[in-house]
Amino acid sequence: MSIYKYGTCFLCVCALLSACTGESEKTTDQPVNDARSPAVGTSDTDWPLHGNDFGETRFSPLDQVNKSNVDDLGLAWSYDLGSTRGVEATPIVVGGVMYVSAPWSVVHAVNAKTGAPLWVYDPKVDRQHAIYACCDVVNRGVAVADGRVFVGTVDGRLVALDAKSGSLLWEVQTTPPDQPYTITGAPRVIKDKVVIGNGGAELLVRGYITAYDTATGTQAWRFYTVPGDPSKPVEHPELESAMATWTGEWWKDGGGGTAWDSMVYDPELNLLYVGVGNGAPWPRYQRSPGGGDNLFLCSILALNPDTGRLVWHYQTTPGDNWDYTSVQPMILADLKINGEERKVLLQAPKNGFFYVLDRTSGEFISAQPYTTVNWATHIDPETGRPVEAPAGQYAEKDRIIYPGPLGGHNWQGMAFNPNTGYVYLPAQDVPLLYANDPQWREQPGAWRLGLDGAKLFDAELPEYKGYLVAWDPVAQKAVWRHEFAGYWNGGVLATGGDLVFQGSADGLFTAYDAMSGDQIWQVAGTTGIIAPPTSYAIDGEQYVAVAAGYGGGGINGGIIEGAVINRYLNQGRVLAFKLGGAAPMPTSPPRNLTLPEPPQQTASAETVAQGKYLYDHHCWPCHGSNVASSWVVPDLRYLSAERHAIFNDIVLKGALLPLGMPSFGAELDDADAEAIHAYVIEKAHELKAEQGALAAAE
Numbered sequence: 001m002s003i004y005k006y007g008t009c010f011l012c013v014c015a016l017l018s019a020c021t022g023e024s025e026k027t028t029d030q031p032v033n034d035a036r037s038p039a040v041g042t043s044d045t046d047w048p049l050h051g052n053d054f055g056e057t058r059f060s061p062l063d064q065v066n067k068s069n070v071d072d073l074g075l076a077w078s079y080d081l082g083s084t085r086g087v088e089a090t091p092i093v094v095g096g097v098m099y100v101s102a103p104w105s106v107v108h109a110v111n112a113k114t115g116a117p118l119w120v121y122d123p124k125v126d127r128q129h130a131i132y133a134c135c136d137v138v139n140r141g142v143a144v145a146d147g148r149v150f151v152g153t154v155d156g157r158l159v160a161l162d163a164k165s166g167s168l169l170w171e172v173q174t175t176p177p178d179q180p181y182t183i184t185g186a187p188r189v190i191k192d193k194v195v196i197g198n199g200g201a202e203l204l205v206r207g208y209i210t211a212y213d214t215a216t217g218t219q220a221w222r223f224y225t226v227p228g229d230p231s232k233p234v235e236h237p238e239l240e241s242a243m244a245t246w247t248g249e250w251w252k253d254g255g256g257g258t259a260w261d262s263m264v265y266d267p268e269l270n271l272l273y274v275g276v277g278n279g280a281p282w283p284r285y286q287r288s289p290g291g292g293d294n295l296f297l298c299s300i301l302a303l304n305p306d307t308g309r310l311v312w313h314y315q316t317t318p319g320d321n322w323d324y325t326s327v328q329p330m331i332l333a334d335l336k337i338n339g340e341e342r343k344v345l346l347q348a349p350k351n352g353f354f355y356v357l358d359r360t361s362g363e364f365i366s367a368q369p370y371t372t373v374n375w376a377t378h379i380d381p382e383t384g385r386p387v388e389a390p391a392g393q394y395a396e397k398d399r400i401i402y403p404g405p406l407g408g409h410n411w412q413g414m415a416f417n418p419n420t421g422y423v424y425l426p427a428q429d430v431p432l433l434y435a436n437d438p439q440w441r442e443q444p445g446a447w448r449l450g451l452d453g454a455k456l457f458d459a460e461l462p463e464y465k466g467y468l469v470a471w472d473p474v475a476q477k478a479v480w481r482h483e484f485a486g487y488w489n490g491g492v493l494a495t496g497g498d499l500v501f502q503g504s505a506d507g508l509f510t511a512y513d514a515m516s517g518d519q520i521w522q523v524a525g526t527t528g529i530i531a532p533p534t535s536y537a538i539d540g541e542q543y544v545a546v547a548a549g550y551g552g553g554g555i556n557g558g559i560i561e562g563a564v565i566n567r568y569l570n571q572g573r574v575l576a577f578k579l580g581g582a583a584p585m586p587t588s589p590p591r592n593l594t595l596p597e598p599p600q601q602t603a604s605a606e607t608v609a610q611g612k613y614l615y616d617h618h619c620w621p622c623h624g625s626n627v628a629s630s631w632v633v634p635d636l637r638y639l640s641a642e643r644h645a646i647f648n649d650i651v652l653k654g655a656l657l658p659l660g661m662p663s664f665g666a667e668l669d670d671a672d673a674e675a676i677h678a679y680v681i682e683k684a685h686e687l688k689a690e691q692g693a694l695a696a697a698e
Ligand code: CA
Pocket: 201, 202, 277, 278, 323, 325
């Protein structure tokens, strides 16, 4: 591993804390669960909100753990989440209790000082609903306010629990249960409303966000992010003008625009900022063939949270063509730009540009690439629109485009330290071959992205890379950069001790010097980390905690180089560290990597090819391309003889539904399942031969 330095920050406009601390970031003594108070921001001791404060800076002012003593940081306690899938939750800490969500939307309440369990709430998500989850059955966290805990469930419910007992107060189905919507994002509470979005654009849905009364679950308002069927009346006036930016028959495929993660509230301006997702299907050539910006795809919306009416919007990727969601975490900060104090909104969406906007008006201030970008040359400073490059056009010619659909940055939270003035950004270089497939609707069992999956999986792609980047949002350039062994690493925490904490795929949890990027503390675990850490204090002791558990959208790409999940079973757990902590790091059983003897291949080459086609459209998102899995779910080449014997029952009848493998009985028949099985057997024999050749060479 290496650290790349891009120079030193000579212009730290935020050297004076007061110059950077807006109303939304002020520390107050008010109780953090008083969600009605407009002044509530960070608490010195708790981590009450998703990004700690209203600005979602993911900055903890706590400085007990700092550069002088971080060597003494050790494990205080660990808590077993009892899970084997991806863990993306930010643990919320209020009044000494940690509330953390796990895969399948299960909520755990834990004593934040000791790790002792308090209660567990399992919403009992129908495992069959996993068939709609593009990117693992993850949950990014709860919201806690007024003695209630709110969580969204994979099957589209919003649930309110009693914070003390974990008992159900109310729940509401926020999505049509028979449509492929999911919820993985954390709700946000604004005054007396709780707001939740959803996901599912990859399976063709229409995005929206909804506000509910926190006490009763009664719907207050709903904002659709894309217009519906033009022959019907619009649901709210903003959709009239949005309609003019679409062509063709987009509504038949839903249009997309799912708001599946980022929401930030500015109490001073009374604005709720919502990040909107990509178009469905992905290629605009198919979705809106006559062109158009396709509002409000890939936009940042500023809504009045009392009414749900739009105040302003800014579209990062007009006429999205690449799955360039703008749902990535946003940070509200006050920065001095060209001698002027500006209330800004910071976002590094998937499209690879780091944006600074005026959050009062949506005015574009600046944008520069934070990762490899070839789809656009730059953002026009006059119009705030990207200038697209020929390299990003794939209507007629397949192209390898940077960034790919996993984004230059995904949901993994970035952090802003007002003392250094830097944003700490988990970035990556993950390109994809984009191959337009206008015929996909005519092909039974085709995937619903509008791309040709077979071409994608056979493409030779440049190596994927992952980074932690310290970004100066005023100068719009990287200050230092740390490169990881692989991509798809954790979210970030910045602290008043001028430390930056981040976990990674390799199971390491690391502290960096916020100014220099020097790696100054590290601990090794056996569970990969993707979630962002939090920090809080109890009885005068500062804790740094992170939920570990590898998974999420990164599993779509198959094997992740250097990931600890390739060697150990993926056991979800919370790890909490403090100075002098001396608990032993928990370990997980090593993975059995002995390849069982695959069954004999009895199918024809034609059947194997058909099996590959079906695998590439149904199985790939979880089990990995070319049957090489990231191990979050099993690598099918390693199936036991017992599992081979019931292969069709697993695929068609839900024989392993309790383990999270949904039935594809409604989409596939016996011949389909047999063809997929033949392809899996073929790939198992290939691996066996490779291993044999390797052994012979040694
Ligand atoms: Ca997407």
